[in-house]
Amino acid sequence: MPASYFDVDGTLITTNLVHPTLFYMLNQPTPLHSVAKLGRALVKAPWMVLAETRDRRLFNEMLFTSFEGVSEDRLVCLAEETFDKVMKPAILPKARDLVQCSLDKGHDVVLISGALDFLANRLRDHLGATDVIANRLEIKDFFATGKLLRPVVAGPEKARLVREHARAKGHNLDECFGYSDSYSDVPMLSVVGYPAAVNPDRRLKLLAQAYHWPILDLAA
Amino acid sequence: MSHPCVVTLDSRSAPRTLFSGDQLVEVDLPTGTRVIYPKPPLEALKNVDAAIRYAINHPYNSEPLYAKLRPGMKVTIAVDDISLPLPPMRRPDIRERVLTIVLDLLNDYGVDDVEIIIATSVHRRMKDWEIRHVVGDKIFNAFWPKKLYNHDAENLANMKFIGTTDEGEEVEINRRAAESDLIIYVNLNLVPMDGGHKSVAVGLCGYRSLRAHHNPRIMRDCHSYMDPKSSALNTSVVRMGRLLNKKVNVFTIETTINNRMFDRPLEFLAKNEDDLTANERSALRALRFTLSKVPQPARQAIFQRVPSPYGVTGVFAGETEATHENTLRRSFDQYMVPVVGQADILVTGIPYISPYNVNSFLNPLLVQVMASGYLFNLYRGVPMVKKGGTMIILHPCTDLFDNEHHAPYIEFVHRLLPETRDAMELHKRYEKKFSQNPAYIEMYRFGNAYHPTHPFFMWYWGEAGRQHLGRTIVVGADNEYIPQLLGWETARTMDEALRMAKQTAPAEPSIMCLHAPPILMADMSVGRQPAALEASRT
Numbered sequence: 001m002p003a004s005y006f007d008v009d010g011t012l013i014t015t016n017l018v019h020p021t022l023f024y025m026l027n028q029p030t031p032l033h034s035v036a037k038l039g040r041a042l043v044k045a046p047w048m049v050l051a052e053t054r055d056r057r058l059f060n061e062m063l064f065t066s067f068e069g070v071s072e073d074r075l076v077c078l079a080e081e082t083f084d085k086v087m088k089p090a091i092l093p094k095a096r097d098l099v100q101c102s103l104d105k106g107h108d109v110v111l112i113s114g115a116l117d118f119l120a121n122r123l124r125d126h127l128g129a130t131d132v133i134a135n136r137l138e139i140k141d142f143f144a145t146g147k148l149l150r151p152v153v154a155g156p157e158k159a160r161l162v163r164e165h166a167r168a169k170g171h172n173l174d175e176c177f178g179y180s181d182s183y184s185d186v187p188m189l190s191v192v193g194y195p196a197a198v199n200p201d202r203r204l205k206l207l208a209q210a211y212h213w214p215i216l217d218l219a220a
Numbered sequence: 221m222s223h224p225c226v227v228t229l230d231s232r233s234a235p236r237t238l239f240s241g242d243q244l245v246e247v248d249l250p251t252g253t254r255v256i257y258p259k260p261p262l263e264a265l266k267n268v269d270a271a272i273r274y275a276i277n278h279p280y281n282s283e284p285l286y287a288k289l290r291p292g293m294k295v296t297i298a299v300d301d302i303s304l305p306l307p308p309m310r311r312p313d314i315r316e317r318v319l320t321i322v323l324d325l326l327n328d329y330g331v332d333d334v335e336i337i338i339a340t341s342v343h344r345r346m347k348d349w350e351i352r353h354v355v356g357d358k359i360f361n362a363f364w365p366k367k368l369y370n371h372d373a374e375n376l377a378n379m380k381f382i383g384t385t386d387e388g389e390e391v392e393i394n395r396r397a398a399e400s401d402l403i404i405y406v407n408l409n410l411v412p413m414d415g416g417h418k419s420v421a422v423g424l425c426g427y428r429s430l431r432a433h434h435n436p437r438i439m440r441d442c443h444s445y446m447d448p449k450s451s452a453l454n455t456s457v458v459r460m461g462r463l464l465n466k467k468v469n470v471f472t473i474e475t476t477i478n479n480r481m482f483d484r485p486l487e488f489l490a491k492n493e494d495d496l497t498a499n500e501r502s503a504l505r506a507l508r509f510t511l512s513k514v515p516q517p518a519r520q521a522i523f524q525r526v527p528s529p530y531g532v533t534g535v536f537a538g539e540t541e542a543t544h545e546n547t548l549r550r551s552f553d554q555y556m557v558p559v560v561g562q563a564d565i566l567v568t569g570i571p572y573i574s575p576y577n578v579n580s581f582l583n584p585l586l587v588q589v590m591a592s593g594y595l596f597n598l599y600r601g602v603p604m605v606k607k608g609g610t611m612i613i614l615h616p617c618t619d620l621f622d623n624e625h626h627a628p629y630i631e632f633v634h635r636l637l638p639e640t641r642d643a644m645e646l647h648k649r650y651e652k653k654f655s656q657n658p659a660y661i662e663m664y665r666f667g668n669a670y671h672p673t674h675p676f677f678m679w680y681w682g683e684a685g686r687q688h689l690g691r692t693i694v695v696g697a698d699n700e701y702i703p704q705l706l707g708w709e710t711a712r713t714m715d716e717a718l719r720m721a722k723q724t725a726p727a728e729p730s731i732m733c734l735h736a737p738p739i740l741m742a743d744m745s746v747g748r749q750p751a752a753l754e755a756s757r758t
Contacts, residue, residue, distance in 0.1 A: 004658065094666050101374075101658040177659065196659040209623055212630040214659040217667060 003130075003171045004102040005162050005188065007180035008113035008123065011198045012095040013087055014219070017114050020082045021066055027078055028070075041066050056184045057154040060114050060135060061147070067116075068146025072139050075118060083122040091127075092199075094218040098179070099127050107177065110165060112188070114154050131169075133161050159187035179216070183207065225257045225557040225740070227492050234493040236733060237504060238569030240614035240696050241582060242519035244489075244508045247614070247695075247714040249567065253731040254559070256604075258490055258740035261478035262554050264531025268314070271535040272321050276473065279538030280546065285322070285471055288402055291330030296400040297322065298339045298371075298424055299354065302346050303575035305410045305477055308353060310527040314475045316356035318406045318535070322473070323359065335396055336368040339405075339423025342430065342671035343576070344625050344664070345370040350579070353527075373426030374665050381428075382467050385459045389432035394424040398468055407474040411739060412551045413445045413454070415474050416544035417461020427655055427673055432456055434673075436643035439683040444597035446741055448548065458541075465540060473537045474547040477530040479554055479738040490738050516581075523572050524579060556600065557740050560747035563732035564725040565718070566605040568595050570615040571737050576670065576678070580622035584702045585629050587615050589678045591692060592685030595734060601744035604732055608690035610721040612714070617697040617706075624668055628660045632675035637705045643683045651676045690724060693717045 009016040025041060028034040044062060051059040067075070102109050109129040113120045120134035136149040151157050166173050178185075178192035183203035189195035197208035198216045208215050222228070229236075235246040236255060249255070265271045276285040289295075299315050302308065319336070326334055336355070338346055351368065352360040360368065371394055372378065380398040382391040397403050397420070405423075409415045421429070432438075433456035441452030448454040464470070482489050486507070488500040496504065511519050534550040536543045574586045574594065582590070591613045596603065605611060621630045636650055654660075655673045663669035692708040695717045703710045711717035722729060734742070 094662070097665070098658055098662050101661055105656045105658055107658070177657075179659070194657065194659065212621065212623065212627075212634070214627045214663055214669075215623060216659060216662050218662075220666070 001106055001108060001171065002175040002177065003108040003110055003166060003169065004177040004179065005110050005112050005165075005192060006099070006129075007158075007182065007185050007188070007198075008111050008115060008120065010181035011179055012092060012099070012111075012127070012218075013090040013123075014092065015086060015090040017060065017063055019090075020086050020115065020119055021063055023082045023086050024070065024075075024078060025066055027081075029074075037066060055155065056114070057152045057157065060152055060154045064116070064135070064137060064148055065146040067137055067144040070144045072142045072144070075137070075144065079118045079122060083119055083126075087119060087123060088126065092218045094220075096127065098216070098218065099129065102177070103128060108169065108171065112153065112158055112161065131165070133165060155184050156187040158185060159191045162188055162191055180204070189213070222254075222560065223558045225259055226559055227255045227257060227494070229253045229255060234496075236493055236735065237489070237508070238567075238614050238733075238735070239571040239737070240569055241616050241618070242516065242523055242572035243511050243616075244504070245569065245614055245696065246508070247567075249714070249733055250718065250731060253567075253733055254563070255492075255733040255735050256557055256559060256740060256742055257492055257735045258479055258738045259554060259557060261480040261531065262533045264478060264533060265535070268317055268532045268535070269321065271532070272318050272473075275535040275537040276322070276325070279471070280536065280542035282471065282538035282542075285404070285537070286325060286329065288469070288471060289326065289329035289331055292333070293331055293401040294333045294399070295326060295331050295402045295404065296394075296397040297334065297336045297404045297406060298397060298420060299336060299406045300408045300414075300419070300423070301338050301340045301343055302350050302354065302578045303343060304408045304414060305528065305530055306573050306575060306578070307481070307524055308527050308578065309408075309477070309530045311353065312356055313354045314408055314477065314532050315354050315406050316359065318473055318475065319355055319359055322404060322406070334367065336363055337394060337397065337424065338368075338370045339419065340371045341423050341425060342373055342427065342664070342674050342677075344668045344670045347668060371424055372665055373671065374661050376426075379426055379428075383463055385463050387456070387459060389456060389460050390428050391421065391460045391463050392425055392428045393420065393464065397424050401469060403468055403470045405470060405472050407472065407547075409474050409476050409547050409551055411446060412448060412548055412555070412741070413451070415547055416448070416454075417458050417464070417540055418454075419472065419540075420468075420470055421457055421461040421464050427671070429460065430673070430677070432460065434677045434680060436647050436680045436683050439643075439680045440687055442597070442684050444599050444603070444684070445593075446597050447600040450600075461540060470540055471537065472540045472543045473535070474543050475532055475536075476534040476547055476550040476554070478533050479740070480530055481528050481738040483526065483529045520572065520581065552600075552741070555739055555741040556743040558745065559604070559732075559742040560745050561730065562602060562606045562744065563604060563609065564606055564729035565610045565612060565721045565731045566734065567612045567714075567731065568614075568734040568736065570595070570613050576674075577622070577625070580625045581620050583621040583626050583629055583633075584617055584619060584706065585626075585633050585675055585678050587617055588706050589681050591615075592682030592689070593678075595736065596682075596685035596689070598734065598736070598740065599742045599744050602746065603688055604734065604742050604744060605689065607688055610691045610693060610725065611685075611689050612693045612695060612711075612717045612721060614695045614714075615697065617694055617699065617702040619699060619702050625670060627663055627669045628654070628657070628672040629670070629675045629678070632679070633705060641705075641707050643680050643686075646676060646679060691721065693720055
């Protein structure tokens with residue numbers, strides 16, 4: 001049985017990693033905490049922009065430092081609300097069709113996302129996907145340290161994780177499908193037999209055209 | 221004495237000008253070559269609206285349309301898609317004129333539950349501006365997009381199973397149409413394989429029904445697609461259509477057009493080169509020069525952006541089969557050119573357009589469809605070329621695809637054809653899996669791509685030609701690997717191709733040249749070589 005590996009942010013939903021993170025920052029125990037978090041994030045913003053252009057993994061690591069000091073309870077409590085208010089309204093209607101079509105054809109649908117696992121799991125359940133590969137925060141003494149556990153789900157690492165997942169579940173990668181919107185996911189798209197560019201950025205679109213990969217517009 | 225449209229070349233004959241994609245190429249053909257030209261365009265109807273009204277009020281084998289109407293009933297109007305005619309017709313398209321009259325009538329009789337479906341089957345969805353061109357501004361503005369839309373064969377919840385024929389063919393069509401009190405089909409008949417039961421039973425169906433007849437076994441049994449009586453494809457479709465018409469109420473409106481494909485400035489392209497006036501010869505030279513100098517997109521625009529001034533030659537309505545009989549008669553009047561005796565070598569140019577690349581590029585798989593499918597099949601009786609004979613075609617065979625319209629074609633040509641060219645093997649090993657590719661299905665449903673099964677059908681479409689022909693030689697290909705993938709040989713010039721063809725032909729081979737477009741059909745009769753012709757039928 002083949003598997004379909006879906007990138008999430010920009011591919012299935014219109015939001016990116018920043019939106020749910022921002023929601024968490026704005027919903028700290030007190031407004032003062034929220035202002036402090038936002039202030040620290042603003043200071044880091046130029047470096048994050050630079051990191052995004054160089055290395056998606058580095059960007060993810062910098063972004064999730066905003067969760068430093070947030071209690072595990074709060075992360076879980078707010079997850080439902082973050083999903084309902086930030087992620088769920090951002091799901092592209094045609095993305096549901098594509099996921100459903102893949103399930104109907106008997107594929108295992110695997111979400112592979114830089115988002116945090118407690119949010120990605122909710123999206124998996126909502127879409128009826130089979131599995132999820134997502135980032136995990138390091139928790140020490142019931143509080144997030146702001147660091148990500150290895151492996152960080154981003155860039156070329158996604159390709160390795162897809163390979164590992166396929167091997168573990170017995171999928172032949174030549175028969176598997178991959179969907180992403182971003183040029184940074186080219187390594188992941190390159191390991192599956194049937195890659196497709198979804199709402200692609202300019203660089204991915206050029207590459208998809210050159211290699212005759214299907215180009216889907218789920219946002220139209 | 222041969223028909224005036226069959227010209228036998230002698231030593232004084234001018235070179236022939238044939239299409240090679242979107243270029244025009246001059247070729248010298250040997251003395252004695254028979255060149256088949258299209259008939260002149262039939263005279264168009266003077267009052268088309270009156271003809272439409274007359275047809276729906278005096279239908280064949282059916283009560284008039286108005287007598288079928290009652291207030292509050294549910295009516296679905298299905299319309300042929302953009303694959304007809306080629307190139308698209310100058311506005312107002314005949315479908316707009318028919319729709320205008322039919323919708324007025326429905327309105328007069330208090331029928332307000334009306335939806336218009338573009339009967340695309342597994343063709344690509346038409347874009348809004350393409351639909352506007354076909355149905356006109358007024359209807360488009362009133363109905364689009366809620367009550368005027370493309371058929372979606374992959375929306376399985378919106379497909380309804382009708383039944384199974386005695387031969388096991390499963391009939392399934394669009395649910396809205398199936399559950400309507402009346403289906404009115406508005407057809408535009410370009411060639412004799414269009415229309416009839418094909419309209420509803422194919423235009424509104426999905427893969428479940430198509431696989432019954434769009435397969436290599438049925439295609440091998442078509443002699444030819446353009447002659448419904450000798451087409452296994454048509455026989456299957458008729459069986460399915462008859463079952464369908466027992467379960468749903470269908471009123472068919474069919475229209476025929478003449479073959480005025482080129483407007484006045486380019487009309488000479490359909491003429492015998494020996495009969496061109498000095499002005500026409502200069503215009504032809506200028507056109508050839510221009511086409512050779514401008515880039516491909518500009519050449520495509522020159523031919524495809526200008527709608528054709530087709531004239532309407534007939535409007536027929538009523539029960540499907542009775543209506544279609546009259547349509548076919550009119551269609552054959554326009555296209556049939558009597559030709560006596562098959563050829564050993566058939567020469568033809570492949571033009572820039574096919575039913576499947578309106579507003580896009582004729583990719584290699586479609587070149588194959590045009591050569592081994594459509595042009596080979598432009599006959600009634602026996603094929604134009606003898607069994608095991610050679611077909612020489614002119615086309616660059618450029619390895620170029622439209623990423624949007626023909627996404628699944630690319631994988632078919634570059635991933636499957638290198639594995640095998642055997643249509644049976646492709647059908648058995650790859651078709652089902654390929655048809656379930658979610659990315660391609662998504663592109664078909666919500667983009668403007670052909671369904672993933674379509675490239676397979678295109679390959680099967682060439683099956684009868686492939687089974688019959690001994691060799692196909694391409695002149696002017698800009699690469700060798702595409703012809704090789706398609707199973708063809710290449711030659712740099714027509715002389716070289718003819719030399720190659722003569723190596724496997726009898727001494728003093730008979731050569732025929734099909735001078736199309738515009739469309740024509742060879743009404744083949746056995747003539748001087750009955751034994752050979754009989755053998756070629758088997």
